[in-house]
Amino acid sequence: PSWCAGRQELGAAHYALVLLVYGPADSQGEVFGDVRPLLTSLLDGYNVCVVAYGQTGSGKSYTMLGPPAKGGAPPSDAGIVPRAAEELFRLIAESPPPRPQVGVSVVEVYNNDVFDLLAKDSRAPGSGARRGLPAAAGDGRKEATTPTCEAVGSASELLRLVRGGLRRRATHATLVHEDSSRSHLIVTVTVTTAPGPGVSAASLLLPHPAAGAGRRRSACGPARPPDPAGRAERASAQLQLVDLAGSECAGVSGAAGSALREASWINRSLAALADVLGALAERRGHVPYRNSRLTRLLQDSLGGDAKFLVILCVSPGQRRLAQTLQGLGFGARARQVERGPARRRPSARAGEGSTG
């Protein structure tokens, strides 16, 4: 194909449906240039989600994280996660005090189980030992458990935790990709406001009911409602950065045994994600979020009020044409979803308490 770069904006003023196409010569920095404004949105109080989707080996992990750490790659190859961390703390440093607090959690969805990659009881990195989060109650409630969320004070601290989590992520060699991710990775960054005028600093340290033992709670947990005087006690916005496992055709990837089971769960969960997007696009009354752990974890971003960005990774190779078309079909479906304006929470920046 002739690679084109263009910007298309559709619909009424409150929809921002933008399509950008990057070619092989476009750098990681150029891709991040279009993600960067979402970090400002995050500090302005919007939830944000960035998802990389594509066939196995098409460049999702490279786009989100950069090349594997073992290669000693130059900083210019860094992916969206490290760049977003740097940008977030740059923006925070420019904000007037009191500065928002930042927490990070890292989970993977592997064979439809959710694993907490920052859990303190995980064994040595690379041992493959990960702590599973117990399944949520099957009574229609949302995910009942929350993963470890660590408070961080700098981009390097945040990235150290992400890298530690990555060492526990499930990867295997397949015929298509020797270092294939066999799980969906979700890095969640929570930005929480400091207390506003008249709210005691101690209130920030109250444990949130959903918080688990040992968690550093002050930087994590959902926003609380305003007090009777209308002051937001604290407000938080979330950035979810998602490196999906690759869709694959078992015949092409050579999967067998446990790898075949993994591939089957990957394809099932990606199909569940596509089904959710289809239901949202058609504005169906029932959206099947509960068909997979992946869609349940992303439910707030998919059907809620987040700013949602899908990055489709496709191979230019002709041999991958069927998978490429399948990926483009997923992207087309995602673009049909019209959810109305993203909702702004009380801002994570000091002194900005409005909603919009």
Ligand SMILES: Nc1ncnc2c1ncn2[C@@H]1O[C@H](COP(=O)(O)OP(=O)(O)OP(=O)(O)O)[C@@H](O)[C@H]1O
């Ligand atoms: N834009 C790029 N420039 C240079 N190398 C790249 C680029 N994109 C991907 N690669 C390389 O291609 C290989 C596959 O990329 P990557 O691991 O990101 O694929 P993936 O889509 O995450 O695969 P899987 O779903 O199997 O995990 C890696 O060696 C990666 O470093």
